[in-house]
Amino acid sequence: xxxxxxxxxxxVVELCSELIRxxxxxxxxxxxxxxxxxxxxxxxxRLDEVxxxxxxxxxxxxxxxxxxxIAGADRSRPxxxxxxxxxxxxASVGEWSVHPFSGECRDGYLWGRGAVDMKDxxxxxxxxxxxxxxxxxxxxxxxxxxxxxxxEHGGRKGAxxxxxxxxxxxxxxxxxxxxxxGFSLTIDGQRLYLVQTAEKGLAWMRLRASGxxxxxxxxxxxxxxxxxxxAVARLGTHEFPMxxxxxxxxxxxxxxxxxxxxxxxxxxxxxxxxxGSLARIVGATLRNTANPTVVQAGYKSNVIPSxxxxxxxxxxxxxxxxxxxxxxxxxxxxxxxREWLIxxxxxxxxxxxxxxxxxxxxxxxxxxxxxxxxxxxxxxTDAKSFERLGMRCFGYSPLQxxxxxxxxALFHGIDERVPIDGLRFGTRVLDRFLRxx
Numbered sequence: 001x002x003x004x005x006x007x008x009x010x011x012v013v014e015l016c017s018e019l020i021r022x023x024x025x026x027x028x029x030x031x032x033x034x035x036x037x038x039x040x041x042x043x044x045x046r047l048d049e050v051x052x053x054x055x056x057x058x059x060x061x062x063x064x065x066x067x068x069x070i071a072g073a074d075r076s077r078p079x080x081x082x083x084x085x086x087x088x089x090x091a092s093v094g095e096w097s098v099h100p101f102s103g104e105c106r107d108g109y110l111w112g113r114g115a116v117d118m119k120d121x122x123x124x125x126x127x128x129x130x131x132x133x134x135x136x137x138x139x140x141x142x143x144x145x146x147x148x149x150x151x152e153h154g155g156r157k158g159a160x161x162x163x164x165x166x167x168x169x170x171x172x173x174x175x176x177x178x179x180x181x182g183f184s185l186t187i188d189g190q191r192l193y194l195v196q197t198a199e200k201g202l203a204w205m206r207l208r209a210s211g212x213x214x215x216x217x218x219x220x221x222x223x224x225x226x227x228x229x230x231a232v233a234r235l236g237t238h239e240f241p242m243x244x245x246x247x248x249x250x251x252x253x254x255x256x257x258x259x260x261x262x263x264x265x266x267x268x269x270x271x272x273x274x275x276g277s278l279a280r281i282v283g284a285t286l287r288n289t290a291n292p293t294v295v296q297a298g299y300k301s302n303v304i305p306s307x308x309x310x311x312x313x314x315x316x317x318x319x320x321x322x323x324x325x326x327x328x329x330x331x332x333x334x335x336x337x338r339e340w341l342i343x344x345x346x347x348x349x350x351x352x353x354x355x356x357x358x359x360x361x362x363x364x365x366x367x368x369x370x371x372x373x374x375x376x377x378x379x380x381t382d383a384k385s386f387e388r389l390g391m392r393c394f395g396y397s398p399l400q401x402x403x404x405x406x407x408x409a410l411f412h413g414i415d416e417r418v419p420i421d422g423l424r425f426g427t428r429v430l431d432r433f434l435r436x437x
Contacts, residue, residue, distance in 0.1 A: 008124075008131040008431055009424040013110060016123035016423065017103030018042065019086075020112035026087035028153040033062065036149040039086040040064035043147045046126055050133035054145075055169075059161035063149045067162065067169045070129060072141035078174035079142035080355075080437055081391060083382055084122040085151030085158060085179075088114040095414045109417040117411050118179040120418045121397040122147060124427045128434060139434055144173055151382050154202065154342040159385035167389065175355050176386050180377050180411075181395025182363065182429070184370075184422075186403035187274065190258050191370055193363050195356070196395025198247040198376035199383065200285065201321060201346030203314035206339045207231065207332065208307060216302035225297045228308040231336040232292045235312060238331055240288040240324075242268070243317050247348055247376045248285050254373040281408050284378035288324045290314045311341070315378065318346040344384045348376070349392045355437060359396055362433035366425060367400060379411075398429040 022042060024035035037058070043066045044054045054068035072079070091100035091113040098104045100113040114120075125145060132139070146169075148158035162169065181196035209231065211224030244265060252271050256263035259274060268286065272279040290312050297308030316324035332338060351374035360372045383393035399422040401407050410416045 008127040009427045011130065012123050012127035012423055012427045013105070013420055015046070015126050016110055016115070016119055016418070017105070017112075019119040019123055020103035020110070020114050021101055023101045024087045024114070025090050026150060026152040027090055030060070033087075036086055037062045037064040040066045040147065040149075043086070043122070043126065046130065050130045052129065052133055057162065057166060059149065059157040063157040065149055065158055065162055066145075066147040067166070068145045069169075070132075070139060070143040070145065072139045072143065074141055077141040079144055079170075079172040080434075081144045081146060081170060081173040081176035081386060082125050082434070083146040083148060083159065083176060083178045083386065084118050084125060085148050085155075085382060086119075086122065087149055087152050087158075088117065088119070089152050089412045091416075097415050100416070105420065108421065109419055110423065111415065111417040113416055115410070115416045115418040116399075116407070117416070118397065120399070120423055120426070121179050124397070124423070124430050127427050128431045131431070137435065140437060142172060143434060144170060148382060154204075154344065155382050155385050159382035163385045163388055170386070170389055173386075173389065173391055176383065176391045176393045177396040178383060178393070179381055179395055179397045180379075181375075182359070182398035182426070183407060184367075184399065184401045185275075187255065187258055191367060191400070192255070192258065193367075193370050193372045193398070194251070194375040195351065195359055195372060196377050197351050197374040198245065198285075198318060198348035199346065199380050199395075200315040200317055200376070200378055202342055202344040202380045202384070203316060203324065204341040204343070205312050205314055205328075206341055207310045207312060208337045208339070209335060210307050211304070213306040214304045216304055220304055223304055224306060224308040225304070227335045228295070228297065228310055231332045232295065232310050232312070234331045235290050235328065236292045238290065238327070240290075240327065242286045243288075243320060244286070245318055245348060245376060247351070247374050248282070250351060251282070251373050251375045254371065258371060281378050282375070284315070285317070285376040288314070288316045288320055288327070289378075290328060315380075316346055318348040321346070344380065345387070347383055347387055347393060349394070353392075355392070355394070358433055358437050359394070362429045362436065363398060365432055366429050396433070398426040398433075399423065400425040
């Protein structure tokens with residue numbers, strides 16, 4: 001007797017757990033990054049098990065990416081890209097309730113670094129495509145799969161490497177879906193699902209001040225540390241003006257409708273107060289931001305150093321790059337030099353068209369009455385690279401979440417975890433979506 005083929009929603013938990021157990025920590029330092037090659041080989045092996053050919057491409061030793069193409073029924077149609085990153089941010093074992101690379105199932109959750117960012121989506125994609133291969137499903141059009149390295153440090157060794165050096169692999173792709181969208185938010189008992197249609201631009205910068213070195217006991221009016229700290233404080237405490245993009249306006253109007261109140265653009269804070277933990281993300285998409293994250297100077301307590309440096313995480317809204325740069329330079333002044341470490345575009349696309357309609361239909365088929373809204377992500381994704389090939393990019397990694405789960409705190413947070421039922425729900429939604437797109 002032939003063994004029954006398990007549905008994708010049953011396969012996804014094992015796949016996600018196994019991916020989490022592969023430590024793909026990306027520190028940003030090439031000397032300490034590890035595991036991306038092992039994860040790429042795991043993905044390629046899981047595809048090969050069901051007869052799907054893929055290619056592994058390294059930007060440099062160990063920094064591996066996997067690409068595969070699933071032939072569709074109508075190959076004259078534009079293709080869809082489904083992409084996900086294999087790397088994760090670091091995790092300190094002592095801070096977690098479980099080992100961050102255990103992939104443990106406990107209390108209805110799958111725990112581990114990458115559970116929501118974004119090995120859950122990687123596993124959902126693998127589960128769906130593997131099930132199709134075993135049951136003979138052909139999608140309506142070509143689907144290109146990309147599992148990439150280095151997203152957590154700007155994507156230069158992953159998505160950007162592929163876009164710059166292997167454009168042919170994405171021939172015909174006009175649309176793309178990936179992380180941080182399609183998840184649920186419960187407001188007043190109504191489940192909303194948020195599809196990412198925009199994300200802020202990335203402007204990580206190094207600041208450097210120079211001064212006259214000397215003895216720490218002396219009166220000193222040319223201190224590099226003082227100059228740097230004053231500039232960093234001006235930048236870090238500055239509140240950039242509010243700017244209402246069309247994506248954020250659509251989101252706030254939709255939320256106001258659910259709450260039964262009229263949207264008041266003059267009382268945005270009042271609307272945000274009703275969003276719970278999501279207010280942190282939405283609030284950050286109403287203005288540019290610049291947060292100091294690293295300060296380095298000196299080597300001895302009684303020696304005034306000749307230089308001091310800081311790192312600042314800057315993010316800018318679509319259409320606001322020039323104003324952001326002008327403001328930053330004005331706040332820094334003449335005595336501090338700025339150098340871009342990673343600088344990448346902001347993105348925004350309209351919440352319309354057949355692909356969006358298919359996203360909505362797939363969610364509502366699994367959760368009748370669900371309300372689907374666009375939103376802007378305060379962080380960034382590999383969409384910044386794939387958009388360069390002319391693709392419309394969306395965040396659509398569907399999850400149904402418990403109303404009381406602080407989902408946004410799990411990204412890069414301690415005790416990262418994904419609800420098992422939500423993961424299975426997302427796999428069913430993704431299956432419906434990809435069968436109909």
